Amino acid sequence: MVAVAALLPACGAEVDRPSVVMVVGDTLRADKLSCMEGPEGLTPYLDRIAAQGVRFDQARSHAPWTLPSTASMLTSLHPEEHGAGGRLGRFTTLDAEVETVVKSFRDLGYRTHAIVNVLFLDPKLFGVTRDFETVDQQVFETNVDVRAAEATTRAALEWIEANRDDGPFFLLVHYFDPHCVYAPPPAFRQRWATPADQQGEWTFGTRPQMVAIRDGELSPAAATIERAEALYNGEVSYLDAQIGRLDDGLASMGQRDELVLVVTADHGEEFLDHGGFEHGHTLYDELVRVPLLIRAPARLKPEVVGAPVRHIDLAPTLCELCDLPVPGQFVGRSLVPLADGAPELERRPTLAHGNMWARPQTSWTSAGWKLIVREGAPAQLYEVAVDPGEQRDLAASRPEELTRLQAELEAVERGMTALRRGEAAALDPRTREVLSGLGYGGEDE
Ligand SMILES: [Zn+2]
Numbered sequence: 001m002v003a004v005a006a007l008l009p010a011c012g013a014e015v016d017r018p019s020v021v022m023v024v025g026d027t028l029r030a031d032k033l034s035c036m037e038g039p040e041g042l043t044p045y046l047d048r049i050a051a052q053g054v055r056f057d058q059a060r061s062h063a064p065w066t067l068p069s070t071a072s073m074l075t076s077l078h079p080e081e082h083g084a085g086g087r088l089g090r091f092t093t094l095d096a097e098v099e100t101v102v103k104s105f106r107d108l109g110y111r112t113h114a115i116v117n118v119l120f121l122d123p124k125l126f127g128v129t130r131d132f133e134t135v136d137q138q139v140f141e142t143n144v145d146v147r148a149a150e151a152t153t154r155a156a157l158e159w160i161e162a163n164r165d166d167g168p169f170f171l172l173v174h175y176f177d178p179h180c181v182y183a184p185p186p187a188f189r190q191r192w193a194t195p196a197d198q199q200g201e202w203t204f205g206t207r208p209q210m211v212a213i214r215d216g217e218l219s220p221a222a223a224t225i226e227r228a229e230a231l232y233n234g235e236v237s238y239l240d241a242q243i244g245r246l247d248d249g250l251a252s253m254g255q256r257d258e259l260v261l262v263v264t265a266d267h268g269e270e271f272l273d274h275g276g277f278e279h280g281h282t283l284y285d286e287l288v289r290v291p292l293l294i295r296a297p298a299r300l301k302p303e304v305v306g307a308p309v310r311h312i313d314l315a316p317t318l319c320e321l322c323d324l325p326v327p328g329q330f331v332g333r334s335l336v337p338l339a340d341g342a343p344e345l346e347r348r349p350t351l352a353h354g355n356m357w358a359r360p361q362t363s364w365t366s367a368g369w370k371l372i373v374r375e376g377a378p379a380q381l382y383e384v385a386v387d388p389g390e391q392r393d394l395a396a397s398r399p400e401e402l403t404r405l406q407a408e409l410e411a412v413e414r415g416m417t418a419l420r421r422g423e424a425a426a427l428d429p430r431t432r433e434v435l436s437g438l439g440y441g442g443e444d445e
Helices: 044-052 066-075 101-107 149-163 186-192 207-214 222-252 311-321 399-415 429-437
Strands: 020-025 054-060 085-087 090-092 111-116 134-137 169-175 260-265 292-295 303-310 350-353 361-366 369-374 380-382
Touching: 020 066, 020 222, 020 311, 044 222, 044 260, 044 292, 066 085, 066 101, 066 311, 101 111, 101 169, 101 311, 111 149, 149 169, 149 222, 169 222, 186 222, 222 260, 260 311, 292 311, 303 311, 361 399, 369 399, 380 399
Parallel strands: 020 169, 020 260, 054 303, 111 134, 111 169
Antiparallel strands: 054 292, 085 090, 260 292, 350 361, 361 369, 369 380
């Protein structure tokens, strides 16, 4: 690729734009990456990508579950603005008028393709992937029989091989691993599971277990969750190896130095950090802090950025890296200046919203403090700059900070230019059955 800025075209001339591969690891906690706070040796390939590109140490999603979070990545809007999300029994679709960055790429002649492994990313049902020309979706009726990372990587490499000569492309690769069920392949189980589980077949996070936990009929002991987390680590390591295989494939096709590679997650996973398990249910950092790696050798030098950044900033960043006009609807701001080492002139406070299982929660993170608002419960306040684990609620002892954040949040919510509620998703009985098989059943209210 030739530097785009030097080649700004006369009207109608061709610009040599880079292809984009956007990898989303479902349920990949930021602090599992070894180059962040994760176990040594767990993620050598992600660490390699991080070292070659820009690693954002404090990146956050806008929701703790797949549908609203992925929509924010692709629309540069918050869940309350793009409409995709809702909750169990009342899922909502991406608003019809919302523009996705995928459309921006398509309008510029990019080939666009998505490889996804969960019903929430179905282009017709929920709309998040509706602007891709083609979507390779494999939907499973349980969270046990899923397309594993190895097959997802194969599908990605085959698609690139078949399409790389047809001009630039935008490829979304969604890996369902390491979402529960935690059942890593044997080599990863042997390396990362607890000694008792290294040779066995114990898994955790099956649909009946998840339903029982959500219904309050099963309260796994801390020791059980520790075993589950070790298996989860095995899944993370397996995902890492498969992202490494994808990256090696890009290199062997001569693509690695040409394209923009993004690696992130839609959300994290809780292992009793705040007394709960899995995801979708809170807005604490174990669920909303995500890995964010951007490697664009032709444009960005390796860097670690410590300033807080957000998923809504991703789409404008891709626009800048690929010389695409930024749709006026986008509310995020490009991360390129930050990646280039420019001082941050404007803060990037972060709004997160949602709760897949019950009434929504909202969080507002601003200048080292985080406010969490839940209907029918007292507000919570954490000084995340000194208490990153969000263990000490200071709502009662720091009223001035509480008032400041509440006022900021109210102003932001009032000022949202396009407050969208989303259409109720029309789900046929069969689809409901599939969702139910994944543990996402529920009656309409
Ligand atoms: Zn997810």
